[in-house]
Amino acid sequence: MTGLTIENVSARYGAAEVVTDVTLDVPRGDLLAVLGPSGGGKTTLLRVAAGLHPAASGRVSVDDVIVTDVPPERRGVGLVPQEGALFPHLNVARNIGYGLGRANRPWRGGAREEHRRRVEELLDLVGLPRVGDRKPSALSGGQQQRIALARALAPRPSVVLLDEPFSALDAGLRASLRADVRTLLREQSVAAVLVTHDQTEALAMADRLAVMLDGRIAQVGSPEEVYGRPASVAVGEFVGEAIVLEAEAFGDCAQTPLGKVQLVSPGHGVGRVLLRPEQIEVGAAPTKCPAAGSFTVRDTAFGGAHSEVRVEGMGIAVRALCTTLHGLQAGDPVTVSVRRPVPFYPGG
Incomplete structure (x- = not known):
């Protein structure tokens, strides 16, 4: 398989095993999001794939070539770290050129021209064609992340690894930038792995989603499958509101x-059973028989496309997301039902 293959990989920090028997396949053109809590082993897994941390066992392959013991610079892997990690003393063009290797050595003739063309090509690719002479400090956070991606793509890697690259950006910029990055990576036909603890980001960007809990892969599947049919209650509670x-x-x-x-x-x-707030249907109790409503509205909150209704009754309190509030107010008796089938988990 071309792309990235991780087979039965475990990794340790001292005596503590933080990644346990992980197997993942990421073909070229796909983006796999590894979603997990902080301290769950996902960044260590990324560092093993990049060659920055040794694997205690298992193997890593890039384009069907085993690279487990190959130095990072020879793996054909690009890395986009948190907050870009651009060199502040180099201008944008030289930051990107650093990704090509030999960036600080003298260039002659055609090699220098090829280097310049590649930098210009990458600046166009990330939508920043005229910033090559600027220092990173003159760019916005989103622009810096685009340059960090260009640097990772400079040597035409088979694999690009992204370590929570949007975590320092505001919500609006994150949404637009992650859509652009997803499109760009697919167009470049690289195998991409995004490590994140942001469920919205993982669901929005990934072709496939791997949930990592306590150093192990708990489930791999499409975002729709993992969200709608989580393999366990623990997965369901971590991926979205449950x-x-x-x-x-x-x-x-x-x-x-x-x-x-x-x-x-x-x-x-x-x-x-596990269900999502958008699956809960809330309706006004029949006027002639308000007692038919087993639940009462605790409060409501208008939210634009989806408004929130909190209801209580039958010994529980639940939150529903509705397209309209239907005039409901705190204290109103309501009926509650569940639309669409839900997963069932036997046992206590």
Whole structure:
């Protein structure tokens, strides 16, 4: 397989194992997001792939060539660290040129011209064609991250690794920049790995998502699969907002405090179901029989495209995301139901 392959990799810091038996495949043209909490081993895994931290066991391959013991500069891997890590004393063009290697050596004839053309090409590629003479301090945070990406792409790597590259940017800039970066990486046909603890970022950017908990891969799948059918309650609670309810399953349905719900796959016995706030439907209780509403509105909050309704009853309190508030106010009796099937997890 061309791209990045990580096979049964473990890694340690001293006696502590922080990455345990991880296997991942990232073909060229795909972006894999590794999502996990801080301290969960995801950055260490990225450093092993880059050659900056030794693997205690397992192997790393780039374009089907084993590189586990190959120095970082010879792996064909580009790295975009947090906050860009550009050299402040070099201008933008020389920062990008550093990614080409031999950037600080004398160039002659055609080699110098080829170097210059490649830098200009990369500046055009990241949408900053006229900033080559500027110092990084003269650029915005988003522009600096674009230059860091250009530097990583300069030697035409097979693999690009991104270590929380948008964490220092404001929310609006993150959203626009990550869309541009995703498109650019796909156009360059590199295997890309994004390490992040931001669930929104991972779901928005990834072709596939790997959830890493306690140094192990807990689930790999499409963002839709991991969000909609998490492999465990722990995965579901980490990826997005989760509402976990006690349930008793009988085939395709389960009985819960919110009433009967449909299941994504058959289940039996006592366990738990996991649902998302946008799956909860809240409606006004019938005017002639307000007692039919088993729940009461605790509060509401208008949020534009999706507004929030918090309801309580049956010994629980839940948060629903609705496209409209339907005039609901605190204290109103309401009915609550669940739309779309939900996953069931047997056991206590």
